Amino acid sequence: MPLHVIKNSTIMAFITLEGIDGAGKTTHLQWIADYLQARGVQVVVTREPGGTPLGEALRDLLLHQSMDIDTEALLMFAARREHITQVIQPALQRGAWVLSDRFTDASFAYQCGGRGIAEARLSILENWVQQGLQPDLTVLFDVDVDVAHERVRGHSNPDRFEQEQLTFFDRVRSMYLHRAAQYPARFRIVRTDQSIVEIRVALSTMLTTLLGVSADA
Numbered sequence: 001m002p003l004h005v006i007k008n009s010t011i012m013a014f015i016t017l018e019g020i021d022g023a024g025k026t027t028h029l030q031w032i033a034d035y036l037q038a039r040g041v042q043v044v045v046t047r048e049p050g051g052t053p054l055g056e057a058l059r060d061l062l063l064h065q066s067m068d069i070d071t072e073a074l075l076m077f078a079a080r081r082e083h084i085t086q087v088i089q090p091a092l093q094r095g096a097w098v099l100s101d102r103f104t105d106a107s108f109a110y111q112c113g114g115r116g117i118a119e120a121r122l123s124i125l126e127n128w129v130q131q132g133l134q135p136d137l138t139v140l141f142d143v144d145v146d147v148a149h150e151r152v153r154g155h156s157n158p159d160r161f162e163q164e165q166l167t168f169f170d171r172v173r174s175m176y177l178h179r180a181a182q183y184p185a186r187f188r189i190v191r192t193d194q195s196i197v198e199i200r201v202a203l204s205t206m207l208t209t210l211l212g213v214s215a216d217a
């Protein structure tokens with residue numbers, strides 16, 4: 001697994017968590033942060049869209065204001081640019097690891113898979129905004145669409161994405177799986193219909209690999 005930056009013998013990593021709404025990724029976010037911190041890693045936990053004051057303002061619009069699909073994609077990447085320059089790059093430069101609840105794979109999954117924007121168009125924005133920056137590890141929390149949809153339907157105040165139909169999430173999930181197949185070195189898939197213990201074993205194996213220590217150390 002390639003590591004992001006190696007500078008002054010400090011190894012930093014950029015980790016992203018992905019999955020369709022209701023897949024259960026947020027449950028595992030803090031556990032991953034705690035796992036890394038317990039091993040002496042300085043971790044910055046952040047999210048997209050969001051992570052900066054401007055990004056959070058854009059998040060509010062993106063989740064609640066109806067808009068053209070291209071506007072939606074552009075705002076996702078505008079928020080991302082701010083996130084990269086204000087949070088992600090500075091954290092990596094000072095030797096911290098970054099753990100982000102979603103990143104660009106979500107744009108491919110939701111804006112291309114879900115909304116139907118051509119992948120080639122988003123790749124242009126990806127190159128423009130990221131200038132080569134890519135996560136070192138992307139954990140895709142995966143579950144059947146009907147299970148996830150049932151969980152999301154229970155939310156009291158669903159946002160614009162959570163209100164989408166099952167077929168939308170089917171397309172989003174297919175695109176996530178397609179990307180995982182396209183970038184096998186970076187992606188790890190974790191089924192969230194396993195027990196929490198099984199999920200944590202899988203996560204600790206990945207993180208241990210990334211930390212460069214043997215799984216049974």
Ligand code: TYD
Nearest residue numbers: 021048049076102103106107110111161162
């Ligand atoms: P998320 O933080 O997972 O929502 P919640 O806190 O309610 O679990 O993500 C917010 C929504 O934004 C989610 O439905 C996916 C969507 N999204 C995109 O459509 N494109 C993107 O590039 C990103 C980062 C998120």
